[in-house]
Each structure stands twice: as C-alpha cells, then as structure tokens.
Amino acid sequence: MSAKKRILFIANELSPYLELTEFSEIANKIAIKAYENGFEVRCIMPRFGVINERRHRLHEVVRLSRINVSIENDDLPLQIKVASLPNARLQVYFLENEDLFRRKSVFNDENEKWFDDNGLRTIFFCKGALETVKKFGWPPDIIHCSGWMTGLIPLYLKTVYKKEPVFSQTKVVFTIGQNTFKEKLGSDFIKKALIHPSLKEKDLEPFKEANNTAIFRGGATYADAITFGADKVEKKLLDEFSKVRGKKTLPFNAESDLTDYLQLYSDLASK
Numbered sequence: 001m002s003a004k005k006r007i008l009f010i011a012n013e014l015s016p017y018l019e020l021t022e023f024s025e026i027a028n029k030i031a032i033k034a035y036e037n038g039f040e041v042r043c044i045m046p047r048f049g050v051i052n053e054r055r056h057r058l059h060e061v062v063r064l065s066r067i068n069v070s071i072e073n074d075d076l077p078l079q080i081k082v083a084s085l086p087n088a089r090l091q092v093y094f095l096e097n098e099d100l101f102r103r104k105s106v107f108n109d110e111n112e113k114w115f116d117d118n119g120l121r122t123i124f125f126c127k128g129a130l131e132t133v134k135k136f137g138w139p140p141d142i143i144h145c146s147g148w149m150t151g152l153i154p155l156y157l158k159t160v161y162k163k164e165p166v167f168s169q170t171k172v173v174f175t176i177g178q179n180t181f182k183e184k185l186g187s188d189f190i191k192k193a194l195i196h197p198s199l200k201e202k203d204l205e206p207f208k209e210a211n212n213t214a215i216f217r218g219g220a221t222y223a224d225a226i227t228f229g230a231d232k233v234e235k236k237l238l239d240e241f242s243k244v245r246g247k248k249t250l251p252f253n254a255e256s257d258l259t260d261y262l263q264l265y266s267d268l269a270s271k
Contacts, residue, residue, distance in 0.1 A: 008140040012147035023229040047094030119185030126152040141269040146175040151215035154222035160196040171268040174223035178230040185210040228252040
C-alpha cells in the first residue's frame with residue numbers, strides 16, 4: 001500500500017480562528033475533506049493577537065521552540081503553538097512573534113491605519129513557515145498557500161529552499177483571492193524579501209509594485225497550480241492566470257463539493 005500523500009495548508013486566515021474573507025471557511029472545509037479522503041494534513045497560520053488562545057486551546061510546541069528567522073540584519077524569534085481543528089483530528093500550527101503579531105487587530109490599527117510593518121510581517125510569516133516545516137522534518141507532497149500573506153512562499157520554494165531535502169518532492173498550489181487592501185507593503189519590501197544571497201531583485205519582479213495585486217501575481221507566477229478563491233478576483237489577475245501554459249488552474253465555483261481540489265492535489269502529487 002502506498003504511503004499517504006501529505007498536504008500542508010499555509011494560510012493567513014482559517015476558520016474558526018480568523019475569518020476575514022469567505023475563503024477562510026472554504027480552506028477549513030478543504031483541509032477536513034482532504035483528511036477524510038486519506039491525505040495526511042497539517043495547517044500553518046499566523047497567531048494574530050485577536051485569536052483567543054484559551055478558547056481555541058492553543059499550547060506551545062516545546063520541541064519546535066528556539067527558531068530565529070533572519071531578515072536583513074535582524075534575528076526575529078519565532079514561537080510555535082498548536083491546536084486541533086474543531087471536528088477534525090488536524091493539527092494547526094500558529095506562528096507567533098511578540099512584536100509582529102501580538103496586537104489586538106490584524107492589519108490595521110484601531111483607527112483603521114495600515115500597519116507600516118505589514119511587509120515585514122509577511123516576509124517573517126513566509127520564511128518562518130518554511131523554517132517550521134524544516135524543523136518538523138515532515139516532507140509535504142503539496143503545499144497549498146491561500147491568502148495574500150503567503151504570496152512569497154512559492155518564490156522561496158522555487159529558489160532559496162529548492163535544495164532542501166524536505167521540499168524535494170513538493171508541489172505548490174496558490175490561491176488568488178479577492179483584493180482586501182489598497183495600501184502598499186512599503187518601499188523596502190523587495191529589499192527585505194531578499195532573504196538569501198541566491199535571490200536577486202529580478203526574481204521579485206512580479207512583486208515590485210508591493211500591493212495586493214502584485215503579491216497575488218507573484219505567488220501565482222511561481223506556483224505549480226493556481227486556484228481562484230473568490231468570484232470577485234481582480235480582472236487583470238483573472239485574465240492573466242485563468243489559462244497558463246504548463247500549469248493546472250481551478251476556477252472559483254461556489255457550488256463545488258471540493259472534490260476538484262482533491263483531484264488537483266492527486267494529479268500534482270503523482271507527477
């Protein structure tokens with residue numbers, strides 16, 4: 001009997017922990033359906049301060065402690081907590097950093113002002129998620145990234161992390177969702193995102209505008225397959241990525257029973 005295929009979901013929102021768009025609930029259902037259909041499943045998301053630790057029964061994973069995430073010249077400590085997804089025996093790992101995530105709001109302050117460091121938070125989360133997987137020693141066949149905050153992960157997997165044994169068989173799926181912010185991730189976003197000497201600015205060309213559309217474009221550019229997570233996706237992204245040579249694409253279907261996702265995972269994992 002062949003070993004179970006492993007799927008890792010990396011998301012900036014996942015129901016019931018954080019529900020900013022409708023895809024948080026879809027991601028929850030896909031993870032559970034994949035598990036029920038014989039996949040090994042784990043999930044990773046940020047531990048934003050709005051996520052109630054007691055209610056959701058988060059607890060620290062001691063064996064995964066003491067990871068530092070280096071960005072430019074800073075070493076940022078990463079704490080990892082875990083909970084079980086309600087109604088399923090699935091582990092959800094929460095990435096935490098006191099300075100970056102332990103706030104009482106997600107992307108904007110109490111006056112609806114965009115946090116100046118959302119770009120840094122994004123880079124930290126993307127690199128931190130991949131470092132966490134290395135620490136697991138759990139090689140995923142598929143990594144499904146959803147939410148704009150995961151946009152750098154396909155790029156990093158295809159460049160900085162491509163020779164890591166844990167990712168040697170990994171295919172990456174990226175979901176383009178609805179645009180949720182109009183601000184930019186900062187003039188230094190591209191510079192900070194160069195997390196390794198092997199990365200060059202030209203590798204980050206799709207991200208250069210550092211806005212919501214650009215980070216979706218970058219994620220889709222480097223992914224092996226693309227799905228659409230909303231019916232209100234920006235038209236230029238829909239036009240650009242609905243049909244891409246050599247990549248499987250999955251259109252948004254509000255009536256889907258989600259078996260189309262399972263088929264996509266199986267097709268990619270068997271390549």
